Amino acid sequence: MTTTLDRETADRFARIALGHVEREYPHKPGHVLAGASDLQSPRETHPVFFGSFDWHSCVHGYWMLVRLLNRFPDMPSAEAIRALLTRQLTGESIAGECATFDRPMNRGFERPYGWGWLLKLAAELEAAEDRSFARTLRPLTDRIVARIHYFLPLATYPVRVGTHFNTAFALRLATDYGEAVKDKALNDLLRTTARRWYGRDANCPAWGEPSGDDFLSSTLIEAECMRRLLPEAEFSEWWTHFMPNLMQCEPKTLFVPATVSDRSDGKIAHLDGLNLSRAWCWRSLAKSVAEPDARRQIMDEAAANHLATALPHVAGDYMGEHWLASFAVLALEA
Structure with a gap:
């Protein structure tokens, strides 16, 4: 593989x-239909x-x-x-x-x-x-x-689900654009929002993961969002508090690839994406700790297990085929 x-x-x-x-x-x-013309x-x-x-x-x-x-x-x-x-x-x-x-x-x-x-x-x-x-x-x-600048100050709370409404995933991707065009105002807003939403999170239990149609780990994508937005030293301290039992592979659910029972079902097929996005996050997070930190090997192994489980299923049924390769690229390039 x-x-x-x-x-x-x-x-x-x-x-x-x-x-x-x-x-x-x-x-x-x-989209919403406001009238027949739509x-x-x-x-x-x-x-x-x-x-x-x-x-x-x-x-x-x-x-x-x-x-x-x-x-x-x-x-x-x-x-x-x-x-x-x-x-x-x-x-x-x-x-x-x-x-x-x-x-x-x-x-x-x-x-x-x-x-x-x-x-x-x-x-x-x-x-x-x-x-x-x-x-x-x-x-x-x-x-x-413009919509991000308008919306984020109004969003009192983050959305932590493992699907399209997850706010950490959107902040993570938007940061790449802000840096590409050197948009300081955008990146400052993204960083301020991430700190406001997630900065006090600690001892994450990963409760409810995985849900039946997740394609994101709400725990790991939050961590990846913070890794991308925070200065290295600030993220290192946050990460230690956020997942203090990583050396014991806890929370255990984050280390076990999800089972996909029916790839012709669009919602269940999301779980292949969960495995790929977890691989992406684990790989990126592993690089945030330097060798010989033992946490790196644990995270790399978790990434490899998730990647091996999902990568053979990028193509096949259209319910997964129309989107999974994008997540495979994120994982392979992490």
Whole structure:
């Protein structure tokens, strides 16, 4: 089993995404219909991100494609990715995406999961050799940044579930964009919010993990969010208090890969994503402690177990195939 992202694996994942980012149906809409005029096809509502079963999965399918293109610009599928970006990321199509976001009833559309992924895509486009696509996306990017600035001060409490509403995951992804464009105001807001929401957390019991349709560990993604946002010394102290029994592999549930009983069920298939996202978090968190700290080996082993359990199931049934490769890339690159 591969444990790093090589050219062959990248091309395989890219071909999976190329097979669904322009697949319009089946489609799960996520916006509010304010009237009959809002009854449109997915492609009419979302001129770019109409594929991959739902809007956010299509966004992170594009993120993965751009990421893989940036890493392996000569892989066999590279030209197909460039053609897709040229065909789809146009000023007119992004204006159509913005129009959907601007509908009065869509204030909370894709908050916060899709917001985080859109900014993650924008960050990757900023790192591309051709930055014209980042400029094309910017009207939508700016809308998301503005919504984050408006929403976070109003959000008294975090959301700690293991699904799309998890706030730590969105902060974690948004930070990559803030750093990519050196947006100090955004990153200051993200850091202040993370401290306010999670700074006093300690002795995490990981209660309720995993739930039946989790694709995130609310415990580990919180830790990964804090690792990404806090200065090294501050995070080290926080992490020690947050998971004081790590050397005893406690809470035990975080070290045991989830069982996936039916990959044709979209909710149960989320658990493959849980295993991949846990692998990503464990790998990233392991690198926050230096050798010969024994915690590093424990975390690396936990990551390897989760990765080995999930990686063979990235493709197969469309309920997982339309999104899992993105999480595999996060895990393999951690």
